[in-house]
Amino acid sequence: RIPKTTVYRLSVYYRALSNLEEEGVDSISSADLSEIAGFSAAQIRKDLTYYGQFGRPGRGYVVSHLKSQLRTILGIDRDWSVALVGVGRLGRALLAYKGFRKQNFIIEAAFDNDPEKVGKEFSGVRVYHQDEMDKVIRSKKIEMGIVTVPEEVAEIIVAKLIDAGIKAILSFAHLPSIFSNGIKVNQVDLSIEMEGLSYYLTHSK
Amino acid sequence: RIPKTTVYRLSVYYRALSNLEEEGVDSISSADLSEIAGFSAAQIRKDLTYYGQFGRPGRGYVVSHLKSQLRTILGIDRDWSVALVGVGRLGRALLAYKGFRKQNFIIEAAFDNDPEKVGKEFSGVRVYHQDEMDKVIRSKKIEMGIVTVPEEVAEIIVAKLIDAGIKAILSFAHLPSIFSNGIKVNQVDLSIEMEGLSYYLTHSK
Numbered sequence: 001r002i003p004k005t006t007v008y009r010l011s012v013y014y015r016a017l018s019n020l021e022e023e024g025v026d027s028i029s030s031a032d033l034s035e036i037a038g039f040s041a042a043q044i045r046k047d048l049t050y051y052g053q054f055g056r057p058g059r060g061y062v063v064s065h066l067k068s069q070l071r072t073i074l075g076i077d078r079d080w081s082v083a084l085v086g087v088g089r090l091g092r093a094l095l096a097y098k099g100f101r102k103q104n105f106i107i108e109a110a111f112d113n114d115p116e117k118v119g120k121e122f123s124g125v126r127v128y129h130q131d132e133m134d135k136v137i138r139s140k141k142i143e144m145g146i147v148t149v150p151e152e153v154a155e156i157i158v159a160k161l162i163d164a165g166i167k168a169i170l171s172f173a174h175l176p177s178i179f180s181n182g183i184k185v186n187q188v189d190l191s192i193e194m195e196g197l198s199y200y201l202t203h204s205k
Numbered sequence: 206r207i208p209k210t211t212v213y214r215l216s217v218y219y220r221a222l223s224n225l226e227e228e229g230v231d232s233i234s235s236a237d238l239s240e241i242a243g244f245s246a247a248q249i250r251k252d253l254t255y256y257g258q259f260g261r262p263g264r265g266y267v268v269s270h271l272k273s274q275l276r277t278i279l280g281i282d283r284d285w286s287v288a289l290v291g292v293g294r295l296g297r298a299l300l301a302y303k304g305f306r307k308q309n310f311i312i313e314a315a316f317d318n319d320p321e322k323v324g325k326e327f328s329g330v331r332v333y334h335q336d337e338m339d340k341v342i343r344s345k346k347i348e349m350g351i352v353t354v355p356e357e358v359a360e361i362i363v364a365k366l367i368d369a370g371i372k373a374i375l376s377f378a379h380l381p382s383i384f385s386n387g388i389k390v391n392q393v394d395l396s397i398e399m400e401g402l403s404y405y406l407t408h409s410k
């Protein structure tokens with residue numbers, strides 16, 4: 001089991017390499033990549049060596065090659081179909097966010113239990129009733145879920161997604177327990193991002 | 206400069222300890238904390254040793270003591286005042302999110318340039334016009350900023366926050382460049398969270 005922070009760093013390296021490729025940079029040393037990515041050169045070499053030999057001793061990494069290797073390692077060399085449940089303030093902001101599709105995450109359907117929203121489209125995505133989750137998720141072969149419902153119904157919604165065959169879920173609502181084997185549930189807590197700032201301000205005085 | 210992923214892990218340890226304290230657990234070994242937090246016991250010991258000796262050899266960590274130490278290290282043992290700029294879909298979802306206040310991040314003012322929103326309140330927070338940013342931020346002694354404006358104006362808004370004396374910013378809009386010394390700008394990219402899922406599904410087949 002690879003720690004979440006290692007996968008996070010791979011995503012950061014991938015974005016740094018994408019920017020370098022756009023700027024026409026052909027190759028880069030782990031020391032220079034370290035400056036851009038914000039992690040030590042030793043950490044970068046350690047992370048990448050786990051997956052294979054990508055650098056050429058003394059000549060660094062070939063930007064386009066390493067980028068495409070990371071794309072495969074992260075699994076973003078193909079499209080992923082996503083269901084979003086809870087078309088409220090946060091749900092609608094995520095439906096409008098262009099960053100998901102840019103990385104090949106395509107929100108194919110949204111679900112809600114509010115009759116005012118069912119049948120409508122937000123950012124081109126149709127809203128179905130929560131009762132249709134199983135039928136729609138199976139017929140569209142949806143593989144991932146995003147949960148943006150109120151906390152009190154989050155666990156029920158996650159269980160429904162799992163019942164419909166979904167094996168990887170991103171939840172913004174706090175969940176009380178660990179889920180069953182073979183199902184990945186990542187929780188987002190944006191207050192953790194704020195703690196990155198309070199840490200910095202506290203230690204930089 | 207501590208890597209962002211180390212600070213992230215401290216936040217995860219803090220939440221695990223908070224849950225343990227609520228369950229009435231008095232002490233815990235790094236091995237047991239590893240199970241809950243999702244990072245190796247060696248990583249936990251390495252992270253914590255950097256800040257001091259918290260464990261008792263052979264008897265583990267005292268939950269309440271380690272939790273309060275982490276609170277101080279993360280800087281969440283005091284209130285932080287926050288300004289949010291861009292009261293759109295995402296901005297309003299963040300204004301409504303109770304997780305910020307729970308960790309002592311208090312959004313004191315919001316700003317927008319849409320006359321329909323200026324003067325209104327969302328989730329108890331008053332919206333001022335973007336032109337009033339400098340005056341309101343200084344008079345309320347606001348220390349942090351959250352940026353949820355469209356990408357094309359993000360850089361201007363970040364510069365305005367810095368001019369108003371803010372030294373730590375969380376941006377949801379993509380920013381092109383690195384900012385000046387002494388200012389911390391963290392960018393959130395939720396597609397990175399989705400890549401944690403595609404990585405898992407790709408490697409767990």
Ligand SMILES: NC(=O)c1ccc[n+]([C@@H]2O[C@H](COP(=O)([O-])OP(=O)(O)OC[C@H]3O[C@@H](n4cnc5c(N)ncnc54)[C@H](O)[C@@H]3O)[C@@H](O)[C@H]2O)c1
Binds near residue numbers: 091130153171174188
């Ligand atoms: N983790 C974070 O950092 C973070 C940040 C912001 C919001 N949130 C969380 O995200 C969630 C959504 O926040 P919001 O501001 O968008 O709330 P909201 O009330 O605006 O939206 C919730 C939506 O869920 C729908 N819903 C309720 N019960 C449902 C059910 N059984 N099935 C399907 N849909 C259902 C509602 O009709 C509504 O459209 C909340 O749990 C909130 O705490 C988390």
Ligand SMILES: NC(=O)c1ccc[n+]([C@@H]2O[C@H](COP(=O)([O-])OP(=O)(O)OC[C@H]3O[C@@H](n4cnc5c(N)ncnc54)[C@H](O)[C@@H]3O)[C@@H](O)[C@H]2O)c1
Binds near residue numbers: 335
């Ligand atoms: N990084 C992520 O993971 C992520 C996820 C979702 C959205 N986003 C980003 O967050 C931003 C907001 O998204 P949204 O869906 O809420 O957009 P939105 O259009 O609903 O809201 C934008 C708000 O900014 C205001 N605004 C525009 N120009 C302004 C200015 N000069 N000064 C002050 N306010 C101004 C608008 O009036 C509006 O209220 C976008 O940049 C979007 O790409 C990022």
